[in-house]
Amino acid sequence: MTAVLQLDKINVKRSFAKASDSYDALAGLQREIGLTLLRQHKVAELSGVVLDLGCGTGFLTRELQLFSGDKTIIAMDIAMPMLQAARSKCDVAFSCVDIESLPVQDKSIDWIFSNLAFQWCTDLVGVFENFKRVLKPGGSLVFSSFGPQTLRELKWAWAKVDDYSHVNNFFSVQQLREFMQQAGLQNIQIENSRHKSEYSNVMALMKELKGIGAHNVTVNRKKGFTTKTQWKNMNVAYESLMENGYLPATFDVIYVSGSNG
Numbered sequence: 001m002t003a004v005l006q007l008d009k010i011n012v013k014r015s016f017a018k019a020s021d022s023y024d025a026l027a028g029l030q031r032e033i034g035l036t037l038l039r040q041h042k043v044a045e046l047s048g049v050v051l052d053l054g055c056g057t058g059f060l061t062r063e064l065q066l067f068s069g070d071k072t073i074i075a076m077d078i079a080m081p082m083l084q085a086a087r088s089k090c091d092v093a094f095s096c097v098d099i100e101s102l103p104v105q106d107k108s109i110d111w112i113f114s115n116l117a118f119q120w121c122t123d124l125v126g127v128f129e130n131f132k133r134v135l136k137p138g139g140s141l142v143f144s145s146f147g148p149q150t151l152r153e154l155k156w157a158w159a160k161v162d163d164y165s166h167v168n169n170f171f172s173v174q175q176l177r178e179f180m181q182q183a184g185l186q187n188i189q190i191e192n193s194r195h196k197s198e199y200s201n202v203m204a205l206m207k208e209l210k211g212i213g214a215h216n217v218t219v220n221r222k223k224g225f226t227t228k229t230q231w232k233n234m235n236v237a238y239e240s241l242m243e244n245g246y247l248p249a250t251f252d253v254i255y256v257s258g259s260n261g
């Protein structure tokens with residue numbers, strides 16, 4: 001895979017905008033990952049200017065608010081309805097922006113946090129170079145993302161049916177490390193863990209993905225309708241993976257931190 005993901009950004013924005021009402025009820029795993037991220041990095045006290053990028057409905061933003069310390073939090077997201085949901089929970093500044101074109105001054109930020117948003121960016125080297133620019137010397141970056149084994153069962157089942165891309169592509173631990181090094185970030189620490197969720201059927205998994213806004217947004221996805229036969233064949237393939245009456249779905253979770261010097 002190259003350093004740039006081919007993603008349909010308009011679709012990313014549209015999918016998350018549509019999911020703002022259903023997200024909280026379905027995002028248990030996302031909350032668990034956000035809490036693990038904070039625990040792993042022992043962020044007891046936060047001070048200065050703190051960004052929460054891809055804040056969604058404000059789960060991590062609210063957690064960040066709870067830490068002691070004299071801080072200004074700015075929560076950012078590409079989808080306005082997500083920001084509106086976050087605004088109803090958190091008393092912080094909000095901005096509707098794309099992480100890939102941050103309108104932030106050089107050396108003005110102390111902390112950048114992000115829970116499960118960077119997998120929706122196309123050019124992570126560019127993103128990390130920008131972070132290096134906006135972070136103060138010694139400022140920190142802490143984020144989680146999904147890795148390449150995510151939804152591998154769904155990918156495998158679709159591969160039995162056609163050659164289209166049905167699942168988003170994700171950068172690996174090695175790639176994330178290289179991109180951060182290339183951007184000049186330092187003190188890079190990465191942890192990788194697998195989470196296995198269980199679903200009673202494929203439709204339950206698809207509904208959850210849709211409800212949290214996690215559509216397939218790869219540029220080479222299949223445009224147009226999936227026929228009943230294709231859907232049925234994919235289901236049959238996926239159901240061959242059933243374990244104890246449930247269908248497994250892997251989430252490959254990557255926890256990362258680094259700093260500007």
Ligand SMILES: C[S@@+](CC[C@H](N)C(=O)[O-])C[C@H]1O[C@@H](n2cnc3c(N)ncnc32)[C@H](O)[C@@H]1O
Pocket residue numbers: 012013016017027030031034053054055056057058059060076077078079082097098099100114115116117120121
């Ligand atoms: C899986 S949600 C995570 C939300 C939140 N961080 C949480 O922990 O629940 C991903 C969020 O990233 C946002 N996002 C995706 N691509 C983005 C981009 N390029 N710039 C800003 N936000 C983006 C989406 O709109 C969505 O709200």
